[in-house]
Amino acid sequence: MYELIVQSHFDAAHFLRDYPGKCANVHGHTWQVELAVGGTQLDSLGILVDFYQLKTQLNKVCDSLDHRMINEQEPFLTQNPTAENLSRYFYESLTAWLKTAYPGNVVRYVRVWESPKASVRYIPEGAEGLIP
Ligand SMILES: Nc1nc2c(c(=O)[nH]1)N=C([C@H](O)[C@H](O)COP(=O)(O)OP(=O)(O)OP(=O)(O)O)CN2
Numbered sequence: 001m002y003e004l005i006v007q008s009h010f011d012a013a014h015f016l017r018d019y020p021g022k023c024a025n026v027h028g029h030t031w032q033v034e035l036a037v038g039g040t041q042l043d044s045l046g047i048l049v050d051f052y053q054l055k056t057q058l059n060k061v062c063d064s065l066d067h068r069m070i071n072e073q074e075p076f077l078t079q080n081p082t083a084e085n086l087s088r089y090f091y092e093s094l095t096a097w098l099k100t101a102y103p104g105n106v107v108r109y110v111r112v113w114e115s116p117k118a119s120v121r122y123i124p125e126g127a128e129g130l131i132p
């Protein structure tokens with residue numbers, strides 16, 4: 001299997017509803033996002049998934065949140081915009097695209113850093129034991 005990894009980032013504001021501390025107040029982060037895609041079948045150029053396409057799609061999702069109040073964007077009108085929920089949101093958005101654009105490949109995980117010292121990886125159910 002090949003694993004391709006690309007990164008992007010966005011700057012945005014959020015607050016955590018019902019959080020018992022300072023994160024209940026509006027504040028901002030630079031979120032770093034890492035996308036890992038896996039598959040086995042290379043095309044005639046020796047490419048699994050074009051890095052350009054991967055970065056374009058990841059940037060699209062980042063741009064939809066960039067310089068916004070995340071709590072005012074779907075699905076975070078009701079879901080708390082935690083790093084956990086953001087990583088799953090990126091996973092679901094990018095999986096929907098990959099299934100159509102590059103069938104046979106999978107999103108292995110999405111990692112979201114809220115700060116250089118704190119990150120979450122969303123790994124789909126069933127793949128937990130396969131990701132080091
Ligand atoms: N498991 C999670 N815990 C927390 C999350 C989260 O998404 N998942 N989010 C927050 C807040 O967003 C908060 O902004 C982070 O707070 P904190 O860890 O205190 O980090 P700081 O950026 O303020 O860093 P300092 O170490 O205080 O400089 C909280 N928890």
Ligand SMILES: [Zn+2]
Pocket residue numbers: 014023027028029114
């Ligand atoms: Zn925060």
